[in-house]
Amino acid sequence: MIDPSKNSLSVCVLGLGLIGGSIMRDLAAADVEVFGYNRSAAGARGAEKDGFDVTTDLTAVLQRAEKAGALIVIAVPMHAVGVALDAINEHAPNCGITDVVSVKAAVYDLVRERGMGQRYVGGHPMAGTEYSGWMASKTGLFDGAAWAVAYDYALENPTSQKWMDVFGQVCAVAQICGSEIVPVTVGHHDESVARVSHLPHVLAEALAVIGDRGGTLAQSLAAGSFAGATRVAGTKPELVRAMCETNGPALVKTLDEIIPILQKAREDLETPTIKDLAEAGNNAYVRFGARASRPVMRINPGGPGWVDQLKQAESIGGRIEVM
Amino acid sequence: MIDPSKNSLSVCVLGLGLIGGSIMRDLAAADVEVFGYNRSAAGARGAEKDGFDVTTDLTAVLQRAEKAGALIVIAVPMHAVGVALDAINEHAPNCGITDVVSVKAAVYDLVRERGMGQRYVGGHPMAGTEYSGWMASKTGLFDGAAWAVAYDYALENPTSQKWMDVFGQVCAVAQICGSEIVPVTVGHHDESVARVSHLPHVLAEALAVIGDRGGTLAQSLAAGSFAGATRVAGTKPELVRAMCETNGPALVKTLDEIIPILQKAREDLETPTIKDLAEAGNNAYVRFGARASRPVMRINPGGPGWVDQLKQAESIGGRIEVM
Numbered sequence: 001m002i003d004p005s006k007n008s009l010s011v012c013v014l015g016l017g018l019i020g021g022s023i024m025r026d027l028a029a030a031d032v033e034v035f036g037y038n039r040s041a042a043g044a045r046g047a048e049k050d051g052f053d054v055t056t057d058l059t060a061v062l063q064r065a066e067k068a069g070a071l072i073v074i075a076v077p078m079h080a081v082g083v084a085l086d087a088i089n090e091h092a093p094n095c096g097i098t099d100v101v102s103v104k105a106a107v108y109d110l111v112r113e114r115g116m117g118q119r120y121v122g123g124h125p126m127a128g129t130e131y132s133g134w135m136a137s138k139t140g141l142f143d144g145a146a147w148a149v150a151y152d153y154a155l156e157n158p159t160s161q162k163w164m165d166v167f168g169q170v171c172a173v174a175q176i177c178g179s180e181i182v183p184v185t186v187g188h189h190d191e192s193v194a195r196v197s198h199l200p201h202v203l204a205e206a207l208a209v210i211g212d213r214g215g216t217l218a219q220s221l222a223a224g225s226f227a228g229a230t231r232v233a234g235t236k237p238e239l240v241r242a243m244c245e246t247n248g249p250a251l252v253k254t255l256d257e258i259i260p261i262l263q264k265a266r267e268d269l270e271t272p273t274i275k276d277l278a279e280a281g282n283n284a285y286v287r288f289g290a291r292a293s294r295p296v297m298r299i300n301p302g303g304p305g306w307v308d309q310l311k312q313a314e315s316i317g318g319r320i321e322v323m
Numbered sequence: 324m325i326d327p328s329k330n331s332l333s334v335c336v337l338g339l340g341l342i343g344g345s346i347m348r349d350l351a352a353a354d355v356e357v358f359g360y361n362r363s364a365a366g367a368r369g370a371e372k373d374g375f376d377v378t379t380d381l382t383a384v385l386q387r388a389e390k391a392g393a394l395i396v397i398a399v400p401m402h403a404v405g406v407a408l409d410a411i412n413e414h415a416p417n418c419g420i421t422d423v424v425s426v427k428a429a430v431y432d433l434v435r436e437r438g439m440g441q442r443y444v445g446g447h448p449m450a451g452t453e454y455s456g457w458m459a460s461k462t463g464l465f466d467g468a469a470w471a472v473a474y475d476y477a478l479e480n481p482t483s484q485k486w487m488d489v490f491g492q493v494c495a496v497a498q499i500c501g502s503e504i505v506p507v508t509v510g511h512h513d514e515s516v517a518r519v520s521h522l523p524h525v526l527a528e529a530l531a532v533i534g535d536r537g538g539t540l541a542q543s544l545a546a547g548s549f550a551g552a553t554r555v556a557g558t559k560p561e562l563v564r565a566m567c568e569t570n571g572p573a574l575v576k577t578l579d580e581i582i583p584i585l586q587k588a589r590e591d592l593e594t595p596t597i598k599d600l601a602e603a604g605n606n607a608y609v610r611f612g613a614r615a616s617r618p619v620m621r622i623n624p625g626g627p628g629w630v631d632q633l634k635q636a637e638s639i640g641g642r643i644e645v646m
Contacts, residue, residue: 126544126545126546127546127547128546128547128548129547145546146543146544146546148544182540182543182544184540184544188540189544191537191541192537192540192541192544193544195533195534195536195537195541196534196537196541196542196544196545196546196548196549197544197545197546197548197549199530199533200530200548200549200551200552201548202585202588202597202600203526203530203552203585204548204552204604204608205600205601205603205604205605205607205608206581206584206585206588206600206604207522207523207526207581208604208605208607208608208611209584209600209603209604209607210518210522210577210580210581210584211518211519211607211611212606212607212610212611213518213580214514214515214518214519215640216638216639216640217505217507217511217515217637217638217639217640218514218515218518218519218640219519219611219640220469220505220617220640220641220642221449221469221471221505221507221512221515221516221519221520221640222449222519222520222611223449223450223451223468223469223519223520224450224451224452224555225451225519225520225523225524225527225554225555226519226520226523228523228551228552228554228555229523229526229527229551229552229555230608230611231548231551232547232548232551232552233604233605233607233608234605234608234609234612235605236605237598237601237602237604237605238601240597240601240604240605241596241597241598241601244592244597244601245592245595245596245597248592248593248595251592252589252592252593254533255585255586255588255589255592256589257533257536258529258530258533258585259582259585259586259589261529261532261533262525262526262529262578262581262582262585263578263582265525265529265578266575266578266579266582269567269568269571269574269575269578270571270575272568272571273564273568274525274563274564274567274568275560275564277525277528277529277532278528278560278561278563278564278567279560280528280532281527281528281529281531281532281556281560281563282528282531282556282557282558282559282560282563283535284528284531284532284534284535284556285527285528285531285553285556285557286557287535288531288534288535288542288545288553289557294543314540315539315540316539316540317538317539317540317541317542317543317544318543319543
C-alpha cells in the first residue's frame with residue numbers, strides 16, 4: 001500500500017466542481033498537501049470559505065505545482081482539457097498529470113498530440129451525483145467506488161520509471177479517496193462506460209420526456225421506478241453532452257443494441273407477451289448483482305510481468321493494490 | 324377526514340405479498356380490524372408468525388368478510404383476479420371490493436363482465452420495491468405515495484349510495500396507509516402508468532441486458548446511474564409481465580414514442596451532438612420536479628358536482644380528501 005507521507009505526495013487540482021472538489025476534500029482530510037484552481041471566482045470563493053487553499057490564477061497554481069513536484073489532477077470539463085494541458089506544458093513541465101474526465105480515449109489523444117504521454121496516467125472515478133459545482137462536493141464521495149486507471153502507455157513502455165512514478169501517485173490518490181483501482185485501457189473503458197453510464201444518461205433523458213408528455217396526472221402518479229430511472233436527467237445538459245458527445249461511437253453502438261431490443265419488446269407486446277425481455281433482463285440483473293466484491297491483485301510496478309497483471313485484472317474487472 | 328373507528332371499518336385482504344401485506348400491516352398498526360388470505364401456506368405462515376389473522380381457506384375468509392361487512396382488497400396477481408371475483412360473488416355477495424393491481428382497465432372489464440361495478444372501486448397505490456412476498460412487506464410503504472382511485476362508475480351513476488359507501492371505505496384505507504388519494508379514470512390511469520411505471524420497467528430490463536453484455540469490466544465500473552436505472556429489473560419477471568402485458572396497448576404507445584427519440588439521439592450523435600435530447604430531457608426533469616406537493620381538493624361524495632370535482636382533481640393530478 002502506498003503511504004503518501006513517505007512519498008511526500010502533493011496534489012494540485014484544476015477545477016473544483018463535484019469531482020475535483022470532492023477529491024480535494026478527501027485529500028485534505030487525509031492530511032495530504034493539496035491546493036487548487038477554479039476558473040470561476042464564485043467556486044473558488046466557496047472552496048476558500050471552507051478553508052481550502054485555492055486560486056483563480058492558473059499560471060500561479062501551475063508554477064507552484066512545478067515547484068512542489070505535485071501531481072496535477074485535471075478536473076475540468078472535456079472541452080477545457082486541451083487548454084489545461086497547454087498551460088501545464090508551459091508552466092509545470094515536469095509534473096505528473098491525471099484527469100477525471102468520463103471518457104478516456106479523447107483525453108489520451110490530446111495528451112499524445114502534445115507528446116505528454118510519459119507523465120500522464122488517465123483516471124476516472126466512477127462516482128457522482130446529479131448535482132455539480134463546489135457546493136455539491138463532499139468527503140467520501142468515492143468510498144468503495146471503482147477508480148478506473150488507464151495503462152495504455154505502459155503497454156508500449158513497461159519500464160518507464162517516470163510513468164510508473166505518476167502511476168503510483170494516481171493510485172495513491174485513488175486509495176486515499178477510498179476507492180478501488182480498476183486498471184483499464186482507454187478503448188475498453190470507453191466501451192464499458194457507454195454501457196453502464198452514458199446510455200443510462202440517454203435513457204433517463206428520453207424517459208423524462210415521455211413522462212413529461214403525460215402531464216400532471218403522470219407526474220402525480222410517478223413513484224420510485226420513475227424517480228430512479230430519471231434521476232440523472234437532473235444533470236446539467238452541458239455535462240451530459242460533454243460525456244456523450246466525446247464518446248459518440250461507443251454510445252452509438254449501445255443505442256444500436258438497445259433500439260432493436262425495444263422494438264422486439266414492442267412487437268412482442270402485441271402478441272401480447274414480453275416474456276423474453278422480462279426474463280433476459282432479470283437474468284442480467286441477477287448476474288450483475290451476484291458478485292460481492294471486486295477480486296484484488298497486488299501489483300508491483302516495474303516488477304516482472306506487471307503489465308500482464310494489469311491486463312489480467314482488467315479482463316475480470318478486478319481491482320489492484322499497488323505495493 | 325374519515326374516522327375508521329366511527330365507520331367501524333373492517334378489511335379483508337386477499338393476497339399477502341408486498342402490497343397486500345403492507346396494507347395489512349398499516350391497517351393493523353392503526354387498530355383497524357383486518358384479516359387476510361394467502362394462497363401459499365408459506366406466505367400465510369409468515370404473516371401468522373408476525374401475529375396477523377390469516378388463513379389459506381378462501382371460502383372461509385370470504386364468508387367471514389360477508390358477515391363482518393368488510394371491504395375486500397384484492398391484492399393477488401392480475402391473472403388470479405377473475406377467480407377472486409368469482410369467489411367473492413359466491414361467498415361475499417354484499418361486500419365492497421377494491422384492488423391494488425397496477426392496471427385498471429383490465430380489472431374493470433372483469434368486474435363489469437360479472438355485473439359487480441356498483442360495489443367495486445379500483446385502486447392502485449403507487450409504491451413498491453423490487454422485492455415481493457410477505458417478507459418484503461412493511462409498515463409505511465405507502466407513506467406520502469399517490470393512491471390512484473378509479474371513479475368511472477360514478478361518471479354514469481353519480482348518486483349510487485352503495486358505490487359511494489365503497490368509495491368512502493377505499494379512501495379511508497388509502498388515508499390510513501398514509502397515502503394521498505388521486506382520482507383517476509381507468510383509461511387515463513393506464514396511459515399514465517405506462518409512461519411512469521411500465522416503460523421504466525421495460526427500459527430497466529433492456530439496460531440490464533446491455534450492461535451485462537459488457538462483461539465483468541462493465542460490471543466493475545457500473546455505479547449509481549446504472550444501479551438506479553436498472554433497480555426494478557430485479558422485480559420477478561412474472562410480475563413485470565403481468566403489469567406490462569395487461570397494459571399492452573398503452574405501453575406500445577410509449578415505446579412508439581421513445582424509440583424514435585433514441586433513434587434521433589443515435590443519428591445526432593454522429594454529428595456529433597446530443598444537444599436536443601440533453602436539453603429536452605433536463606427541462607422535462609425540472610418540470611417534473613418543480614411541483615412541491617399535490618394540490619388538494621376536499622370532496623363530499625354525493626354532494627353537488629362531486630364527480631366534476633373528481634374530474635377536476637384528476638386533470639391536475641391533484642389529491643382529494645373525503646369529508
